[in-house]
Amino acid sequence: MTKLTQQLTNKLENGQNTELIKDEVIASWFTGRQLIEDVANLRQHFINLKVKRGDIALISLANSALYPILMQSLWELGVIAHPVAATTPLSQLQAEFNEYDYTLLIVGNELATGIVNDAVLEETSVKLNTTNKLSIFVNSAITGKRIFTEPTGPLEEDVALILNTSGTTGKPKRVGLSHKQLYQAAVHNIASHALTTADTTMIVLPLSHINAQVIACLSTRLSGGKMVIAKKFSASHFWQQVSTNGVTWVSMVPTIISILLLNEKSRASYSQLQAQIRLRFIRSASFSLPEVKLMDFERQFHTRVIEGYGMTEAAGQITLNPLDAPKIGSTGKAVATDIAILVDGQLETGNTRVGEIVLRGDHVISDYVDPHPESFTDGWLMTGDIGYLDEDGYLFVKGRIRDMINHGGEKVAPAEVESVLSELDLVADVAVIGLPDDLYGEAVTAVIKTKQTAASEFAQTKEVMRFVKKNLAVFEQPTRVYFVDKFPRNASGKVVRAELKKQLTRSMVGEKV
Structure with a gap:
């Protein structure tokens, strides 16, 4: 086992009698014992399908309590998980599956009914504590040629997760993150956010993206905290969910902050529930949050907003405003990441001029799944973002080069x-x-x-x-x-x-x- 899979197992075992994950759609909490059972059943199901280390599973599922358990069961076998949006059209999903050598296709029930069950793609299903039915399609053109062997576990440098970049132009690049990179990223997140077993997060962003997958979910699991998984963000229900579940922090994007500020039901709900809300902070990232909205949110909802900066290629987080010394307008200080600014072909550190942000670290990729050497220079990842570092080491992001x-x-x-x-x-x-x-x-x-x-x-x-x-x-x-x-x-x-x-x-x- 890797550090990642070992620690995920340890946290479930330590919390066997504790409600650790809640599925907000069905309003049900699951204990560590129930989650251990699901991991074991899924793992055995994959073994029976002759899945092995290095296989890739294409996943299209809506947020649910099943999601993190599915990931763990795949990782324990050394299978690479490649989540994509739950709203991916069937035609696009099948085109993706056909383009690459996927062994498994795991989808929600809505998509499962439209997939052709032929001699190559065979449907299986499994019933778990966290779901009545999970549809798993196996590529028999790959597994049918195999002789059953005992599974071997993953190595630290093995790829555990492939995610598509969330670029706004062109075809997304495929980012491969290893067990070691995911573990280290989560450890850095825990320290920078001061997460403890007393924290409860609510996931409102898609688990097919790095923010929810690593910053919210994985970091919470490794910290021993609890999480509430919503299918999607709901402005009218947000404050009720936060209050009822004792949520202490939420990772979101500026769009959600804007919606909460404008939504009348949201404002009314907060007014009624304010005394029961235990939020320590809201984390905002993905793109720039205008200063006026940050200050309006903090004033209206009496909740600190902490801005950060990250990307899929860095397993999520790159910088974060210190909880005790945030600087409004900046994305904060580097978190276990080397940052430099490329200006006129020269790397600058410290107090810099405006240029392209480049970075490196133990959680940062050195290449893409499909090589893109133009994205790297002398071991530094070129982010394509424009910004500068001030005299205190705070990063200010000004936008994308192409924008x-x-x-x-x-x-x-x-x-x-x-x-x-x-x-x-x-x-x-x-x-x-x-x-x-x-x-x-x-x-x-x-x-x-x-x-x-x-x-x-x-x-x-x-x-x-x-x-x-x-x-x-x-x-x-x-x-x-x-x-x-x-x-x-x-x-x-x-x-x-x-x-x-x-x-x-x-x-x-x-x-x-």
């Missing part, structure tokens, strides 16, 4: 403009992009979702333009303003800027300047 807007030779960081625009009362959400411009190359374009208001779009546009002239440099000021009802987003909640540009280019509706 930078070239306005007449001036480089405009969308995150900077978005942060300023978020201070406007009429703005519920905003994205700043560059659209083609004959004179300047790219026009700084503000795309805004407004709060409920009786003002006309013309009046709102005038208000926006007056505001930016007072608060932004001339080259940063949007020269075009569009209003939308919603933004195209990926599964992590990030605005898909390429798709937004396409939509605006096609419609050209709402231009005000």
Whole structure:
């Protein structure tokens, strides 16, 4: 066994009589003993299917108490888990399965009914404490040629988890994380978040992504804490769930923070339950949270918001604001990670200029599953993010290289403009992009979702333009303003800027300047 699988087992054994994981959909807690039984039954089922170390399982499941137990049973056999979104269309899922050499396909009941059960892909199922039926399809073209042998356990350097990057453009890269990297990442998370057995987290983000999978789930399990797994985030139920379950911290994205601020049912629920809420902090990551929203959330919900910075390639976390010394506007200090800034081909550390963020560490990959040597330089991972380190070692992320807007030779960081625009009362959400411009190359374009208001779009546009002239440099000021009802987003909640540009280019509706 590896340190990862051994510690996961130890924590379940130590909590045999303790309710450790709750499935919020069925409102049921599961003890360590029940979870141990499920791991053992799943493990034996996979052994019977002649699954072995190095096989890959493609997984498309909604969040549930089953998820972490499934991962553990696969890892104990040295099987690589590759989760994808539960909302993945069947055609896309089967195309993915056919493109790579997967041994197992594990899906929810809705998808299972549509999968062809032929001579190659054979369906099996297993009943567990955490689910009445789990559909497991085995690729008999692989397993059918095998002679049964006793399973061998994984090694520390073996890949345990493959996740697709949550990029906003192009085909996602496949990131392979080893048992050792996952374990070390979780240990660093536990220390930086000061997690103990007294903590309870609630998972509201998809377990097919690094944030929920490692930062929330794995770190909680290895710390001996408890977790409540929701199928998805619900603004109207959030504070009731936090109160009822004694939740002490939640990892989320800025989109959720914005929704909680705007949702009337959420605000009303908090007012009623405030005295019973035990939250230590909310962790915000994935993309920049405007300062005004951070301060509004802390003021309205009396809960500290701690910003961090991470990516799939680093098994989740890279930086985090210290709990006792957060610096608003920054993503915090490095957590067991070497960080440098690449400026004009030179690496800078300490107090730096703005450039590309590069990093390395014991939880950071040195290559992708499908090699991309251009993403590395002298042992450093090139993140594609722009930022700088201040004199105290706090990292400030300014956006993606590909998102930078070239306005007449001036480089405009969308995150900077978005942060300023978020201070406007009429703005519920905003994205700043560059659209083609004959004179300047790219026009700084503000795309805004407004709060409920009786003002006309013309009046709102005038208000926006007056505001930016007072608060932004001339080259940063949007020269075009569009209003939308919603933004195209990926599964992590990030605005898909390429798709937004396409939509605006096609419609050209709402231009005000």
